[in-house]
Amino acid sequence: xxxxxxxxSLFNSLHRQVEEIQTINxxxxxxxxxxxxxxxxxxxxxxxxxxxxxxxxxxxxxxGFDTTWVRNITDIDDKIINRAKLLGxxxxxxxxxxxxxxxxxxxxxxxxxxxxxPKATENLPQMFDFIQGLIDxxxxxxxxxxxxxxxxxxxNDYGQLKKLVCPDEVVSRIEHQDCKxxxxxxxxxxxxAKDEIGFDSPFGHGRPGWHLECSSMIKRYLGxxxxxxxxxxxxxxxxxxxxxxxxxxxxQKKFANYWIHNGMIMVDGKKMSKSExxxxxxxxxxxxxxxxxxxxxxxxxxxxxxxxxxxxxxxxAQVGINKLLKSVEAFNTDKYPPxxxxxGVKAKRDSSEKQIFDQAAxxxxxxxxxxxxxxxxxxxxxxxxxxxINKAEENTGILGNTLAKLLDVLGFNLQEKPLSSQAAVxxxxxxxxxxxxxxxxxxxxxxxxxxxxxxxxxxxxxxxKDSPQGTELIPV
RNA sequence: GGCGACGUAGCCAAGUGGUAAGGCAGAGGUCUGCAAAACCUCCACCACCGGUUCAAAUCCGGUCGUCGCCUCCA
Numbered sequence: 001x002x003x004x005x006x007x008x009s010l011f012n013s014l015h016r017q018v019e020e021i022q023t024i025n026x027x028x029x030x031x032x033x034x035x036x037x038x039x040x041x042x043x044x045x046x047x048x049x050x051x052x053x054x055x056x057x058x059x060x061x062x063x064g065f066d067t068t069w070v071r072n073i074t075d076i077d078d079k080i081i082n083r084a085k086l087l088g089x090x091x092x093x094x095x096x097x098x099x100x101x102x103x104x105x106x107x108x109x110x111x112x113x114x115x116x117x118p119k120a121t122e123n124l125p126q127m128f129d130f131i132q133g134l135i136d137x138x139x140x141x142x143x144x145x146x147x148x149x150x151x152x153x154x155x156n157d158y159g160q161l162k163k164l165v166c167p168d169e170v171v172s173r174i175e176h177q178d179c180k181x182x183x184x185x186x187x188x189x190x191x192x193a194k195d196e197i198g199f200d201s202p203f204g205h206g207r208p209g210w211h212l213e214c215s216s217m218i219k220r221y222l223g224x225x226x227x228x229x230x231x232x233x234x235x236x237x238x239x240x241x242x243x244x245x246x247x248x249x250x251x252q253k254k255f256a257n258y259w260i261h262n263g264m265i266m267v268d269g270k271k272m273s274k275s276e277x278x279x280x281x282x283x284x285x286x287x288x289x290x291x292x293x294x295x296x297x298x299x300x301x302x303x304x305x306x307x308x309x310x311x312x313x314x315x316x317a318q319v320g321i322n323k324l325l326k327s328v329e330a331f332n333t334d335k336y337p338p339x340x341x342x343x344g345v346k347a348k349r350d351s352s353e354k355q356i357f358d359q360a361a362x363x364x365x366x367x368x369x370x371x372x373x374x375x376x377x378x379x380x381x382x383x384x385x386x387x388x389i390n391k392a393e394e395n396t397g398i399l400g401n402t403l404a405k406l407l408d409v410l411g412f413n414l415q416e417k418p419l420s421s422q423a424a425v426x427x428x429x430x431x432x433x434x435x436x437x438x439x440x441x442x443x444x445x446x447x448x449x450x451x452x453x454x455x456x457x458x459x460x461x462x463x464x465k466d467s468p469q470g471t472e473l474i475p476v
Numbered sequence: 477g478g479c480g481a482c483g484u485a486g487c488c489a490a491g492u493g494g495u496a497a498g499g500c501a502g503a504g505g506u507c508u509g510c511a512a513a514a515c516c517u518c519c520a521c522c523a524c525c526g527g528u529u530c531a532a533a534u535c536c537g538g539u540c541g542u543c544g545c546c547u548c549c550a
Contacts, residue, residue: 016480034550042550049550079548162545163479186547210547232550233481239549262550263481269542273549300499301489306482306543313488316500323499326513368490376490380498390514447509454511465512474512 005063006370010228011304013161013236013259018372021258023227029065030222031057032256034214034231034239035117037074038098039083042105043279044294044309045265045272049232051295052262052303052373054111054411056230059369062409070221071114072214073099076121076207081197091197092121105282108291110413112339118217120208121199126216127208128201130250131188139249143179146191146204150242152184155249161259162237186242188212211242218247218255229256233263233304234271263306272309280309292325292412293318299375299410320379321412327386328407331400333414336407358402361385365406375410382406431457435471 012019023029033053036042042050053071060067075095084091106113131148134140139154152158187209192198198207218226224247231240240259247255264271267278285294288311297317301307335355361381368377385403389396407414434453441449454464457473465472 036550037548046550052550077548184547234545234549237479237545238547242547264544264550266543271544271549275548296499297488304481305489308488310487312500316488319501320499374490376488376499377497380490383498387515392514442509445509451510458511463512466508466510467513472512 006367008060008063008370009372010258010260011372013261019258021227023065024225024257027064027066029060029067029228030226031060031067031069031228031230032214032218032222032226033069033071033114033229034235035071035073036098036102037077037079038095038102039077039080040098040274041281041283042102043265043272043274043281044285045232045279047105047109047282047285047294048265048298048303048307049262050106050111051109051298051411053230054109055299055375055409056260056373057112058409058411059373063366063370068116068222069112069114070116070118070217072217073102073117073119074210074213075099075119077210101283105286107339108286109282109294110291110339110411110416112411116221118221120213123213123217123220124199124201124208126220127212128203130212130216130219130246132202133250134188134246137249139246140188141181142203143191145179146189146206147179147187148189148203149180149185150188150246150249151181152186152245153182155245157248158184158245159241160244161241186211186238188246211239211246214239215243215247215250215255218243219251224251225254226256228258228260230260230262233261236261262303266306266308269308271306285314289314289318290321290416292321292416295411296321296379300379302376303373324382324386324403324407325412325414325416327389328400328403328414331397331404333404336404336414338413338415339411355401355405356398357405358385358398361399361402361406365409369409378406378410382410431462431473435473439471 008021009018010021011017021029031053033049036046050071053069057067057069076091080095080098081091084094087094131140134150135142135148138151140148140150142148189201189203189206189208189212191204191206194205196205198205218229229240229243244255266272267276267280270276270278272279282294289297293314294317297314298307300317300320361384364381365378368374368381371377382403385399385406388394389399389403404414434457438450438453441447441453457464463474465474
């Protein structure tokens, strides 16, 4: 840890204020963020959340924290079962397919692999122990239909995140279920008939409650108390509230010291969501925009603000990130490879090679990022570097090093070309011929012909860019 | 109804007491055969009304508007 760095502060949802991070163990951070339920494609809203926490992890490592990051995969769930039934395939198969799609999306967005990515189905014994522990302490009870519920009234600190006045009052909309002692109680285990999809457990055949997996995985991989727990703002209640209740009731100690939540992506003033049907999948967005552009779009707003999704915003993001990448492309970006394809890679970057950076810019960057991850401000610092590089009035080597490093800390893929030129590659022979013709025309000062070829190429969707190195095709 | 967030230029978006970062779009200019890129210049009475203060986008009160959560949710 470098003590000269500004102290990292984050908005802690527990106390609704920005707080300086004090870790349990000096120099180490344990972080858990909620992952996907693999039943359908991820959309831009999910991308925002995953990018935000990816940037947090990258920044934590940048300022020297030994960070252990866990993100789960919910691979057993009613939504998966229902969707699989609809498709006529086994739920495990659907979950497997969607998990691969999720990984592919994460790779396209250059999101690092967590150190652990546990699946719910691989942590059942841990969940059983968790439930039994709660039953033993009378924080949970079994019902005659083999459900197990958490007894919310037995946990006095319920409502830390949401500041509920009275749990019963808040859940008054829920239909009363006779088997439950109180409406506020939530399922740890749902009993199902033997012929239904489920698992055998000490409590009978059935399936785990949604909240349970996170609590038991956190216990398994990170311990009873962790530094930071993150997720989407829409998970605050009931998901995170119930995680706290379960874990703190069982362990009699603090569950997570800091809770961080990202704001929602909006479409036409409404939250992007599956149920609203107003979502753009990551896959779809990648057809028109680069992974870097999506990341730029996400980082151009503060992570807690709601952000409106528009094509226009994505286009602006694409132009913006292209400009930054353009400024840095002449420099050695090989030092910053894309996120690795395998998980559990902690040592991110080779820092053995001494590099010279523009310390003032780095300091400013740290200041912005340490202030609750002010990425819009951080991006402004990057644009300032790009401008100085383009002016070429200073030592561009140092500035280029700095820009490359900071782009990398924000998780931009420096190997990605500023713009995808796939179509140009597909028709390479044709374009090469046209460009050759135009070059000859220009050499003979036949500018009329040169312009005709320019117009022809421009009509096929490319801009021409002449430079001493030759002519470049840039897709519009 | 309860709890919470937000309203800053055509668009996106920082800034939370000392007088408005940055990006996109646009205008003018420099440089190029033209164009592009790059660079320079220009572009905001901070939703409204009161109040506190020497000083308010920023703090307080109110009004209007938008959104989120309240057992599918990133």
